[in-house]
Structure formats: C-alpha cells, structure tokens
Amino acid sequence: MPDSLSSQDYVIHARGLTKRFGAFAAVDGVDFDVAAGEAFGFLGPNGAGKTSTMRMIGTVSPVTAGTLTVFGLDPAHHGAQIRSRLGVVPQADTLDNELSVLENLLIYGRYFGLPWREARRRAGELLDFVQLTERSGDQVEPLSGGMKRRLVIARALINEPSLLLLDEPTTGLDPQARHLLWDRLYRLKQRGVTLCLTTHYMDEAEQLCDRLVVMDKAKIVAEGSPRQLIERYVTREVLELRFNREAGAGEATGEGVNLDSQLEGLADRIEHLPDRLLVYTADGDATAAAAFERGLRPASILVRRSSLEDVFLRLTGRSLVE
Amino acid sequence: MTAGAPVAARRGLLVGLTSHPSFRFLEHDLLVFRRGWHSYILSGLSQPFLYLLSMGIGLGYYVNRNGGVPGGVPYLNYIAPALLVTQAMMAASAESAWPLMNKIAWDKTYLAALNTPLGATNLLAGDLMWIAFRAVLISVLFFAVILLFGAVSSPLAILAIPIALLTAISFAAPIMAFTATQKTDQPFNMLFRFGITPLFLFSGTFFPIDNLPLFVRPLAWFTPLYHGVSLARSFSLGQVDPVADLIHVAVLCGFVAAGLVAARITFRRRLEV
Numbered sequence: 280m281p282d283s284l285s286s287q288d289y290v291i292h293a294r295g296l297t298k299r300f301g302a303f304a305a306v307d308g309v310d311f312d313v314a315a316g317e318a319f320g321f322l323g324p325n326g327a328g329k330t331s332t333m334r335m336i337g338t339v340s341p342v343t344a345g346t347l348t349v350f351g352l353d354p355a356h357h358g359a360q361i362r363s364r365l366g367v368v369p370q371a372d373t374l375d376n377e378l379s380v381l382e383n384l385l386i387y388g389r390y391f392g393l394p395w396r397e398a399r400r401r402a403g404e405l406l407d408f409v410q411l412t413e414r415s416g417d418q419v420e421p422l423s424g425g426m427k428r429r430l431v432i433a434r435a436l437i438n439e440p441s442l443l444l445l446d447e448p449t450t451g452l453d454p455q456a457r458h459l460l461w462d463r464l465y466r467l468k469q470r471g472v473t474l475c476l477t478t479h480y481m482d483e484a485e486q487l488c489d490r491l492v493v494m495d496k497a498k499i500v501a502e503g504s505p506r507q508l509i510e511r512y513v514t515r516e517v518l519e520l521r522f523n524r525e526a527g528a529g530e531a532t533g534e535g536v537n538l539d540s541q542l543e544g545l546a547d548r549i550e551h552l553p554d555r556l557l558v559y560t561a562d563g564d565a566t567a568a569a570a571f572e573r574g575l576r577p578a579s580i581l582v583r584r585s586s587l588e589d590v591f592l593r594l595t596g597r598s599l600v601e
Numbered sequence: 602m603t604a605g606a607p608v609a610a611r612r613g614l615l616v617g618l619t620s621h622p623s624f625r626f627l628e629h630d631l632l633v634f635r636r637g638w639h640s641y642i643l644s645g646l647s648q649p650f651l652y653l654l655s656m657g658i659g660l661g662y663y664v665n666r667n668g669g670v671p672g673g674v675p676y677l678n679y680i681a682p683a684l685l686v687t688q689a690m691m692a693a694s695a696e697s698a699w700p701l702m703n704k705i706a707w708d709k710t711y712l713a714a715l716n717t718p719l720g721a722t723n724l725l726a727g728d729l730m731w732i733a734f735r736a737v738l739i740s741v742l743f744f745a746v747i748l749l750f751g752a753v754s755s756p757l758a759i760l761a762i763p764i765a766l767l768t769a770i771s772f773a774a775p776i777m778a779f780t781a782t783q784k785t786d787q788p789f790n791m792l793f794r795f796g797i798t799p800l801f802l803f804s805g806t807f808f809p810i811d812n813l814p815l816f817v818r819p820l821a822w823f824t825p826l827y828h829g830v831s832l833a834r835s836f837s838l839g840q841v842d843p844v845a846d847l848i849h850v851a852v853l854c855g856f857v858a859a860g861l862v863a864a865r866i867t868f869r870r871r872l873e874v
Contacts, residue, residue, distance in 0.1 A: 300874075339715050340874060359622075359718040367716035373709040377633045386629050390717035392622075438717075 290315050290442050290473050291336055295345035298331045305331040307497035308345060315441075318464075318474040322484045322587060323494035324597070329477035330370060332494075333446050336475065337367050349442070363391060366440030366472075370447050372427045374419045374434075381406070381415045384434055391438040398437065405433035409463060425456025432463060443467065445476035449483060461486050481587035493587075495595045505587055513589040514547050516563035519581040520556040520570070538575070545569050550592055557589070622719050626727025629710070631734070641735075645742035652684050653677060653750050656807070671809060674754060674838055681752040682761045682837035683806040683830040685743040686768050689736040690826055693769035694797050696732050697776035698789040704728075705781065711872060721872040725864055729773065736769035737762065755839030764836070768829030771853045772797075774860025781867035800826045805834075825856045 291313040298306040306328040313319040321329040334340035335347060338354035338361050347354055349361045375383050381402055388398030406412045409429035414422065422430065428448065435443060448464070449457040464487055468474055478484050484491050485505045493501040493508070501508055509515075522538075538556060539549055545566050550557040560566040563582030570577075592598055618624075634641065661676030670679045704710040704724075711724050719727075740762040747753060776792070783789075803813065804826040810818055821827040828849040835841055 337716060339712075339872075359720065362716060363718045365716070369712065369716065371709055371712070373713035375629075375633075375710050375713070376708050377636070382632055386632055387713070387717065389628050390622075390625050390714055390719050392620075392625070392718070434713075435716075 320488035320491035366435035623726035630731035689765035771856035778863035
C-alpha cells in the first residue's frame, strides 16, 4: 500500500476527497498533499469549495467520501487528537464579545487543556507577537477588523500548533492591516509552522504560498507554485488596453472581433473583459508599440506582469473576484 | 499516615473529575459570570424580596383573611417554595434560549470551541452545568430571603433547592434541544409568551390547580413545573406524601432524560455538519 505509506509523510493527505450536502457536491473528489513546513493555498472564487475542504481538514465537518488524513490520522476517529495539534483561523472571527482580549486567549488555552499559568504565559507572548499587548484588558467589540483578525491568529496559536489553517485570513481588511498580517504569517512559516490557507486574492496567494491549487466548482483545476502556474498557463506579461466607446455605439463583440484582427500575430492570447482587453504577450512594451503602428489608439495602456488572476481567467474563463 | 493524605487524595479526585473536557466550557461560562457576578447576586436577592413582599405579604393578607389556602398555612409560606422553583425554572429557560442562540449563531462561541479538542457533547454538558450552577445560585439566594421572611414550616424546606435544580434542568434540556434546531430567535418570544409565562401562572404556583376548570387540569400534570412546585411545597410545609412525591420526581427525571437525549441529537446535527 504505497498510498498509505506516503500519507504518513504528509501533514495533510487527500484522495478523492468529497463533501456533499444532500445532492449538492461542495467538494467533488479532490486530491492534494501538504508537506510539513510548507505554505499551501486554495485559490478560488466564493463557492468553489475551499471552506468545505478546510472544515474537513479541521475535523469539524465529516468527510462524505474519499480519503483524508491529517498528521497521518483519520478525522472520523481521531478528531480531538488532530484538533489538539491544529490552529484554526475561521472565516468569521468567532471572538467572544463577553470576554476581554486576554480572556479570549486564556479560555481558548483552557479548551486545549493548558494549566491556567501556562495559558497566561503563552497569552502574554502571543499578544506581543500580534501587537495587541496594550489592548489586553479591553473588550473585543471596539477593536478594528485588523486587530480582531490578529487576535484570532493569536488565539489559534495558543496550543503551539504545527499546522495552521487559515480561511480567507485577510478578507475585508485594509492594505495596511493585510501587510501586517502577512508579515506575522511569514514569521510563523519561518518557525516551521505548516500553513494551509484559502484565499480569493491572488496577491495573497503569491505572497504567502509555496504551492497552491486552483479550485473552481468543487474541483481542483490546476496545481503548482505561483510561478509554475503563471509560466504554464499565461505569458510573462499582460498588455491591458482600454478603448473609449460612445454610449450605445460599438457593441462589444463586434468591436472585439475587429480589434482581434488588428492585433493578429502580436499576442499569444486575448481576453475580453467588459471594460478592457487583456493581451497576453512575452513583451508588453513591444506589443504596445506594434499595436500603435497598426493604427490602434486605445484610451489607456498598461503593461504589467501576469498574475494568478490571469491564470484563473485562463482556466475558468471568469475573473476571480466578481 | 498523616492527616494530609486523604485531603490530597480527595483533591486528586476533584482534579481528575474536573479534567473532563466538558468542564472547560463550564469554565468559559464562569469566566463570563465573573465579569458580572454582582448583578446576578443583586437580582437574585431583589426578585424574591419583591415577590414575597408584594404577593406573599400584600396579597396574602387578603387571602388569609378570606379562608386562606387549603391546609390552613399562611399564603406567604404557601407560595414561597413554589416561587423559588419557578424563578430557577424561568432563569434556566431563558438561559437555554437567547444566550445559547448567541453561542451557536451570533457570537459563534461554540464554533470557536469546536476547533479545539472539545466536541458538541462537551459544549452541551458544559452549558448544562452552567445552567445548573445558575439555578442553584438563584435557589440559594431565594431560600435565604425566605428564611429572612420566616416563611418555612419544616427543616425539609431546604430540599426546595435540589428540587428547583431538577425542575430547572427539566426545562433547560428540552429547550436547549429546541434552540439548536432554530435559525433565529423569533420562536423564543412565542415560547415564553405562550409556554413559559402561562406555566408560571397556572402550574399551582399561586393557587391550587384544583381551582382550574376540570378540562385544563390534565395540562398542568404534563408540565414539569407543576411537579416541581408540588414537590417543593410538600417538603416546605412538611406535608410529605411519599407516593405522590415519588411520582413528581419520576416525571421530572423523565423530562430531564428525554431533554438530554434530544439535545445530544440536535446539538450534533447542528454543529457537526
């Protein structure tokens, strides 16, 4: 049984993993492995099955079909044992508004069976780590979104987990709060904590993940490092062209066909978005110059590096964040 | 051996017992309680004081002058044990509704706890212990006020405290089972308006259910409150009827058992999906 042997080597091992709610398949036969110390991501739009997958890994949602092991253990029989080694940052903060910042951490430590003294020691360190020491005695409610998120991360670390599950850790946060959070996650990774996260932000996946799977409609559609995925599915650069359109004049597709023929031979691939054209090419500047020579006069031109967003568009024909 | 040994052994037993995961969630509730304990004590003392003063003494004056309640006891002594049980029941019922909904659906305290080694049944057991704690606290404070009013006729009256606890859980367990099936708190207003409050008024707390029309009397027999109230009153007045009292206890235990089974099922169905 080489499969069961290899499952021991991975922190998470899934084969044909499926979650059904009645007739609806939220996760439909996905395969993936997460190695120790790795930062692994699930990238996909809302409803792709990311959260359901995370909840099965977290052993709070029973597996419908397929194989799943976490730390080599079966969630159906060793749920509590697995959870004792997990840190979970759920999508909703689920902080206790009736308790103070510090008490939220202390009681969570107690849930893991820590003695009060030890819970207190770790809570102090963690508040420091997430820069909330000054708010220790405060109620949770007045904290900003970013602070609450950091508190949830501190809470997830109280049992010194070897695997941290993060479900959309920075959704709804402002850029500054996101960068602070990313920095803390990066430090955890350096300490050897395995990270497993979901996101619908490609910049987050690019920042944090060594390896990721792209999920769409309950299935995995691609797998690799951010760089590998970009190299495999899109060109190095993207030329974004915007054209002014008279209201009512120039129906999008008609004009699109026209533009396509004008750009013939200049691009690997062209994507039509409602407001702009994405021209995939190895050298954006050269392509822009060539298009200009052919008489194209876009209202604006932007050359940028391809991102996972482009990968997602290529794989599913839709953009990631609607 | 030294005298310290059995003490240490007893402490070891206590630690062993309380190391069960269900106690961790009780600790959560006690931590919340610690922040507002004075208001619990204050209302736990003022409620019985107001009730006994207005109904027991104020209304009781007219009741006693006009023939009194059956058995010839002062009206204050008649309603005091019943009110004690009722107050514990009301608090336990309320605690099983809105605060539980908060833990399941609003603050999602339960969902946070489920990401730790605790499971759905530990949360249920932990919260039941918290409700039991609240019921006992209310009953003890109520009993203290009853003593202050001198409204006991028998030393057995103190048994009203465990009876109130049993009655409280006989309400809490089924209501917790119900709460775990609900998406909003809308049905709770109905439950209290048409369930709990009428029970409070018509389960023999203020007057014997023999005064009720014949066709509604059986309704009272099927509610746990009637049995809790009758039981507490029989001990408080020193009018123990072993057969009737055993039936009362059996009915209460039946409600507790059925409620616990139902709650275990609905908790798991709601929280482990």
